[in-house]
Amino acid sequence: xxxxxxxxxxxxxxxxxxxxxxxxxxxxxxxxxxxxxxxxxxxxxxxxxxxxxxxxxxxxxxxxxxxxxxxxxxxxxxxxxxxxxxxxxxxxxxxxxxxxxxxxxxxxxxxxxxxxxxxxxxxxxxxxxxxxxxxxxxxxxxxxxxxxxxxxxxxxxxxxxxxxxxxxxxxxxxxxxxxxxxxxxxxxxxxxxxxxxxxxxxxxxxxxxxxxxxxxxxxxxxxxxxxxxxxxxxxxxxxxxxxxxxxxxxxxxxxxxxxxxxxxxxxxxxxxxxxxxxxxxxxxxxxxxxxxxxxxxxxxxxxxxxxxxxxxxxxxxxxxxxxxxxxxxxxxxxxxxxxxxxxxxxxxxxxxxxxxxxxxxxxxxxxxxxxxxxxxxxxxxxxxxxxxxxxxxxxx
Numbered sequence: 001x002x003x004x005x006x007x008x009x010x011x012x013x014x015x016x017x018x019x020x021x022x023x024x025x026x027x028x029x030x031x032x033x034x035x036x037x038x039x040x041x042x043x044x045x046x047x048x049x050x051x052x053x054x055x056x057x058x059x060x061x062x063x064x065x066x067x068x069x070x071x072x073x074x075x076x077x078x079x080x081x082x083x084x085x086x087x088x089x090x091x092x093x094x095x096x097x098x099x100x101x102x103x104x105x106x107x108x109x110x111x112x113x114x115x116x117x118x119x120x121x122x123x124x125x126x127x128x129x130x131x132x133x134x135x136x137x138x139x140x141x142x143x144x145x146x147x148x149x150x151x152x153x154x155x156x157x158x159x160x161x162x163x164x165x166x167x168x169x170x171x172x173x174x175x176x177x178x179x180x181x182x183x184x185x186x187x188x189x190x191x192x193x194x195x196x197x198x199x200x201x202x203x204x205x206x207x208x209x210x211x212x213x214x215x216x217x218x219x220x221x222x223x224x225x226x227x228x229x230x231x232x233x234x235x236x237x238x239x240x241x242x243x244x245x246x247x248x249x250x251x252x253x254x255x256x257x258x259x260x261x262x263x264x265x266x267x268x269x270x271x272x273x274x275x276x277x278x279x280x281x282x283x284x285x286x287x288x289x290x291x292x293x294x295x296x297x298x299x300x301x302x303x304x305x306x307x308x309x310x311x312x313x314x315x316x317x318x319x320x321x322x323x324x325x326x327x328x329x330x331x332x333x334x335x336x337x338x339x340x341x342x343x344x345x346x347x348x349x350x351x352x353x354x355x356x357x358x359x360x361x362x363x364x365x366x367x368x369x370x371x372x373x374x375x376x377x378x379x380x381x382x383x384x385x386x387x388x389x390x391x392x393x394x395x396x
Contacts, residue, residue, distance in 0.1 A: 090282045090289050093121040098128045105134045107166045108304065111157055111206075112173035114141040115296075118288055119172050119220060122297025133167070136160070144177035145202045146190070154209045161213050168304055169210050172220040172296075174237045175286065178230065191233060200240050207244050216249040216307045218300050223259045226266050226285035251303040255296055273298045 091114075108127075110120035120137035127133050138160060140151050157169060181195070182188040188195045210217050219241050222234040238256070245252035259280060261267040268281040272291040280292035288296065 091118050091287060091293060093125060093290055093293075096125055096128060098124065099131050101134045102131045104165065105132050106308075107164050108133060108135045108168055108170060109157065109160055109164075109166050110135060110137045110139070110170045110172075111153060112139055112171055113144055113176050114139070115175055115220075115222075115288065115293075116170070116172040117141065118290075118293035119170065119297050119300060121290075122293045122295075123170070123301060125294065126297055126301050136164075142176050144173050144175070144180070145199055146177040146182055146195070147180035148183055154206050157206065158209055158213070161210070161215060166213075166215055167308055168216045168218060170218045170220065170300055170304070171206070174222050174234070174241075177237070178233055191236065196236065196240070199237070200244070203240055203244050207247070207250055211247060211249065216251070218251045218253060218303045218307070219245060220253045220296060220300055221255055223255055223281075223286075223288075223296075224266055230286065249307065251307065253296075253299050253303055255299060258295070258299070259292075270295075 108123060110116050110123065112119075117137055117139040120135055120139065123135045127135060138156050143151050145153070153173075160166065161169070177199070179190050181190055182198050188198060207217060207219075221238045221241055225231055225234065238254070242252045242254070244250065259267075259270065261270070266285070268279055268285060269277055270280050272278050272280070273294050278291050279289050280295060281287065282289060
């Protein structure tokens, strides 16, 4: 190796040491400056590293690049979005398709409070595939007959009945009347004798207005609850509803027992319309779940079918109000013996002539002198005397 090359190597080595020394000095200066900045930040204000005098300068970056790993950057993890599962409110119906209705489809009108709205939803679900019948609700969730500024149920019902082809009216009301007084000077306190009398008159007025329009009514009673005091009030109202159902075209649907356990105690669970044991009542043990509303609607729809004769051929309006009108198609009452005009709780004598004619199909016995008597009366004899073979023919 020549002397010149040796000198070049020595200068190169010295340059490397000078650069390393400069780097060490820079590191020490950087550390001191950062410490000073931190100290001044305590005394005055906090300086963010990216906004400070070094603008993100990292004095250890050369060492990281020297030993590796300096070029790797960690990606910030994106916050994971928490997916919240939408829950359907208790009593709300699920999404279901309703078959398009005929332009001249008959209307079932449902009137009342939140429970009536649930029954209307249940009827819509039950009758979704029947194009000849539709359901419409006139409801106020928090209203009844008692209290201040209550809806005029009678006027609302009549305005709809006279504006549409209403086939029947369904009513379920009373839950929101609990504890409410009737306005007056002084107000009529809840559940007093006067209060019950006013309540009865309001129920009668609604029924009378609908019946004057010759529309049948199905009135659903109130259900049992877990509160014995509420049960007593509901029982009082149910007695009023049932007492107003003396008209044969006003059907009272008693749902009390169907929402009790087998031992007669209250239970929030029970069989639904498909026979599956499920929750029927909400957490407050008064309202209904969707399965509960469907169960009430099931029993209401059963009475509607009996009144209207099925939905394939709806009965004529006012049929049972006219004793001279006989329906030969469809059914306006229960089948078999009830076609005779009796109610379900009245027994029909199987030995009567009407039973033998209409149910058994036996002909009536001929009576002398009646047009169906094949025997002719003898000349000069009474029309009531039967003719005998010994009697000679007239004119001989």
